[in-house]
Amino acid sequence: MSTTTTRHEVRQAFDALLQPARFKDYGPNGLQVEGRAGIGKIVSGVTASRALIEAAIDTRADAIFVHHGLFWRGQDGCVTGWMKQRLALLLAHDINLFAYHLPLDAHPELGNNAQLGLQLGLQASARFGEQELGFLGERIDGGSFASAAELATHLENTLKRPITQVGPAQAAIKKIAWCSGGAQGYFEAAIAAGADAFITGEISEPQAHYARELNVAFFACGHHATERYGAPAVAAQVAAQLGLSHQFIDIDNPA
Structure with missing residues (x-):
């Protein structure tokens, strides 16, 4: 009561x-x-x-x-x-x-990024980007995704919506960076941190070129969907x- x-x-x-x-x-x-x-x-x-x-x-x-x-x-x-x-x-x-x-994005256990990682079966081991809002880690089970295409399917099944994927489709993915909402500007910082893939809500024109040229997969999964x-x-x-x-x-x- x-x-x-x-x-x-x-x-x-x-x-x-x-x-x-x-x-x-x-x-x-x-x-x-x-x-x-x-x-x-x-x-x-x-x-x-x-x-x-x-x-x-x-x-x-x-x-x-x-x-x-x-x-x-x-x-x-x-x-x-x-x-x-x-x-x-x-x-x-x-x-x-x-x-x-931003305080809700950043909280290490209950925030948007921590809870998105939990939904996706990801565990953060480091933070990156401005005000350390970005999360970097791996699958909780310690495994990897055989390809970006496999990760894309996992994202669509979990978030219950279509996503936009740019960059390599077949390379194995071990280290994953993510930052919810309109964090496409964090992509370069994610690449510098060593990510094989970056998950966020939106994509802008420059990120498509970075993904192709730097061989890092970019996934735009929806602003609302990543911040629920x-x-x-x-x-x-x-x-x-x-x-x-x-x-x-x-x-x-x-x-």
Whole structure:
């Protein structure tokens, strides 16, 4: 049976776990929209979309915990259109919105990258890239993939979606680097770290050439698909710690 605690205690628990002060980020981490003072139920999701907010309202949530919040560097600051619609729903229903971006990617056990590795049967032995967000390791069972094509099949079966593969298809893969979401810019750092393959959410034009020229396989598996696992893992832990109710709501996104 769940209990109720204060918004301040929930924020403290998230901050203690994710340590947002350690990161230089693209937007504010922590409480982005203040709702009611008492919290008994947390809904987690990937993005603070209108669909997620409406679903959280239907479940009588007191707080929403996401990876992609509402506010980002470079926004014009106007509360119009989609921003007005999302904020209006949160404020009308007095729901707290907590958002943690890079801190949620980086957590060594519960973050997006750690949880993606767990889903894929990978175990990290090192970190790489800016702010050490990238993970580098091997299969948990110590084996290797006979080819990039075999790894591609494994990724599609696990993530339940088609992927984009560029680079060598037949070479054996032992050392794998991964970084969820829009981390295609980490590809060169992954290559420098000695990876045979790199897994992320998206691909841009330069990475296709790097993969072919440097003989390292690149896998773009979807931004949303690679970032589905951190938010529910963190929210579930904080909810259990504080005796609260938690529900993960996955709003499908093909990107």
